[in-house]
Amino acid sequence: MTQDPSAPDGGLPFAGLSALVTGGASGIGLATATLLAERGARVACLDLTAEVPEPLLGLRADVSDDASVRASVATAAEAFGGLDIVVNNAGIGAAGTVEDNPDEEWHRVLDVNLLGVVRVTRAALPHLRRSSAPAIVNTCSVAATTGLPDRALYSATKGALLALTRATAADLLADGVRVNCVNPGTVDTPWVGRLLSAADDPAAERAALEARQPTGRLVAAVEVAEAIAHLAGPWSSAVTGTALPVDGGMHGLRTRPT
Ligand code: NAD
Numbered sequence: 344m345t346q347d348p349s350a351p352d353g354g355l356p357f358a359g360l361s362a363l364v365t366g367g368a369s370g371i372g373l374a375t376a377t378l379l380a381e382r383g384a385r386v387a388c389l390d391l392t393a394e395v396p397e398p399l400l401g402l403r404a405d406v407s408d409d410a411s412v413r414a415s416v417a418t419a420a421e422a423f424g425g426l427d428i429v430v431n432n433a434g435i436g437a438a439g440t441v442e443d444n445p446d447e448e449w450h451r452v453l454d455v456n457l458l459g460v461v462r463v464t465r466a467a468l469p470h471l472r473r474s475s476a477p478a479i480v481n482t483c484s485v486a487a488t489t490g491l492p493d494r495a496l497y498s499a500t501k502g503a504l505l506a507l508t509r510a511t512a513a514d515l516l517a518d519g520v521r522v523n524c525v526n527p528g529t530v531d532t533p534w535v536g537r538l539l540s541a542a543d544d545p546a547a548e549r550a551a552l553e554a555r556q557p558t559g560r561l562v563a564a565v566e567v568a569e570a571i572a573h574l575a576g577p578w579s580s581a582v583t584g585t586a587l588p589v590d591g592g593m594h595g596l597r598t599r600p601t
Contacts, residue, residue, distance in 0.1 A: 357575075360385075362426070426470035439496060526594065530563070561591075570587050
């Protein structure tokens with residue numbers, strides 16, 4: 344169990360709180376769910392698979408299907424006696440310029456990356472409004488703030504998610520529900536593993552991805568999880584409507600230091 348003596352509650356700042364993490368069965372979502380559980384939260388993972396390690400509660404659902412989202416949110420809230428934290432993290436990738444993808448592909452990716460967040464947030468809000476420490480954290484991307492080549496559709500979904508984060512934060516201010524997002528750079532997850540295995544030269548592709556970040560390495564999933572936990576927790580009680588880059592300096596720095 345991770346212990347941080349400087350944190351409130353002797354290192355278990357999420358004791359007594361419950362969280363729902365979408366896309367919680369892999370990568371950033373699994374790292375976040377694990378971290379929140381280690382720090383005292385009861386955590387449900389809403390994902391296409393319900394296979395998650397103990398003590399996480401696995402809930403099989405598709406964020407592009409409203410009925411399955413509503414059923415899973417209700418199950419989590421009933422199991423935990425409420426919901427305090429929602430991490431909207433499920434997402435899918437898409438390569439291509441505006442000329443490469445037909446309308447159907449735009450609708451498919453928007454349905455998960457943007458509307459999926461709308462559905463989960465909408466279903467969870469009645470529970471969050473009853474919480475004493477409600478917070479929503481969305482997993483956005485450096486693609487929302489930086490022009491990445493060959494990622495028009497994916498970037499558009501994440502740019503829209505950044506705007507949605509801010510607008511929702513404004514709408515929920517009076518309810519005391521904080522809404523923020525993280526903007527990761529390239530993170531070492533199964534997602535990136537799949538991209539690398541599909542490349543002609545995986546080692547060269549990995550080196551190119553590492554070189555794109557000023558720190559010269561990929562971000563670890565747990566580093567994004569720490570940022571999400573910060574935004575979900577008591578340390579950020581004055582923070583809402585903002586985006587925290589976790590990107591090895593991609594957004595703020597022009598070159599890698601020598
Ligand atoms: P991952 O593929 O390891 O995990 C994503 C999880 O989301 C999987 O468990 C998958 O089953 C689930 N998921 C996908 N579609 C779903 C759906 N319709 N309903 C429910 N669950 C669904 O990926 P990851 O790298 O951990 O990415 C997580 C989030 O981080 C995504 O939103 C992604 O856009 C974002 N992100 C990733 C990176 C990166 O470099 N890995 C960078 C920036 C942002």
